Amino acid sequence: MFIVxxxxxxxxxxxxxxxxxxYWLIIIRALISWVNPDPFNPLVQFLVQATEPFLKFIRKLxxxxxxxxxDLSPLVAIMIIIFLKSFLVATLSxxxxxxx
Numbered sequence: 668m669f670i671v672x673x674x675x676x677x678x679x680x681x682x683x684x685x686x687x688x689x690y691w692l693i694i695i696r697a698l699i700s701w702v703n704p705d706p707f708n709p710l711v712q713f714l715v716q717a718t719e720p721f722l723k724f725i726r727k728l729x730x731x732x733x734x735x736x737x738d739l740s741p742l743v744a745i746m747i748i749i750f751l752k753s754f755l756v757a758t759l760s761x762x763x764x765x766x767x
Contacts, residue, residue, distance in 0.1 A: 668767075675763040678759060693718050725744055725747075726738070
């Protein structure tokens, strides 16, 4: 049973790292959007390509988040990521601990 526990523990850790990276990508994209970045910059293109599918899904699901030209979808995305980290990752970690 320890093999399954170790697998779930590793999965929880990898998920935590991925969510943390995505959290920071969204924050960086939101901060960069305040200064009118060059759309041809490779870093800006990467940030948009990496975060736009999730933010577009949130905007489609909750269209009232764009208020007067201000897009609040990054804020909701960050809250979703925090929820996933505190619920899903913690649940997987606890499950792995109980399987040991």
